[in-house]
Amino acid sequence: MPELPEVETVKNQLAPHITGRTITNVSLLWERMVKGQDPTEFLTLVTGQKIMDVTRHGKYLIVHLGSGNKLILHLKMTGSLILGNKTDAEPPQYARAIIHLDDGQNVYFRDPRKFGVMKLVADTKEIDAKLGPEPLAEDFTMQYFSDGLGKRTAPVKAFILEQKFIAGVGNMYADEALFAAGIDPRRPANSLKKTEIKRLYTAIREVIAAGIKYGGASVVTYYHPDGSVGTAHEHFNVAHNQKKICTVCGGPVERIVVRGRGTYYCPRCQK
DNA sequence: CCCGGAACCTGAAGGC
DNA sequence: TGCCTTCAGGTTCCGG
Structure with a gap:
């Protein structure tokens, strides 16, 4: 179950590989994982965006896009992100989305149980409001x-x-x-x-x-x-x-x- | 506001 | 062996 340390680890591993890259396309193999937005609109707003930064808040992974929008990922219980590339014969089993990058890398959002979520937001206020202090932060006194x-x-x-x-x-x-x-x-x-x-x-x-x-x-x-x-x-x-x-x-x-x-x-x- | 339980999902494990 | 039931649990929603 991905909790704070697991999501932190995913962020640390992923960030150096994808920061600075541009998203050329996203394949939605399970459209309903996109929340709060029409999948078509989601694809329009994500495609062509440069990845400026990858951060974490609570169990949320936040991909900062060149447009200023944030791509929020939540792995829920069984989600995982796998790095691969376009020469892969086929996506991993249970891949629900594929983020294609301009250098040929693929980020696979794998999730057997389909609980995982992707969401595009203008800012992170919405999720920040749901979260208390981080256990290792100074405001957790x-x-x-x-x-x-x-x-x-x-x-x-x-x-x-x-x-x-x-x-x-x-x-x-x-x-x-x-x-x-x-x-x-x-x-x-x-x-x-x-x-x-x-x-x-x-x-x-x-x-x-x-x-x-x-x-x-x-x-x-x-x-x-x-x-x-x-x-x-x-x-x-x-x-x-x-x-x-x-x-x-x-x-x-x-x-x-x-x-x-x-x-x-x-x-x-x-x- | 607070509490507890159900729903979302599907693979794996256990029972008969 | 094989079908059927139960369990897993992050988050949100709903009823009391």
């Missing part, structure tokens, strides 16, 4: 985190998954952060004590930073644009834990459902 938690009764895991509260945390890193902080994911957000809040705050920043450091996690269907894989999942303690054994206490890792999300946690280590 202890005070902000603590104040936010105190106002909510939802399970703490559900709350830290809200993009409007913290941008970029998804299911895997939420589980890892709660494990590192020793907190039961079902606890009401406002029930956390000061020391627990502090531990969770630090844990969120640490698991996200580690995720980026290891090039993201490669579980289920996530691949880097160059075909390599990240290793962040090798450092996970509970998320997608195959052995079902806690790396700290040796006890069983259990899978429960919190707010409809599969949740891995260690009942002995997390209270």
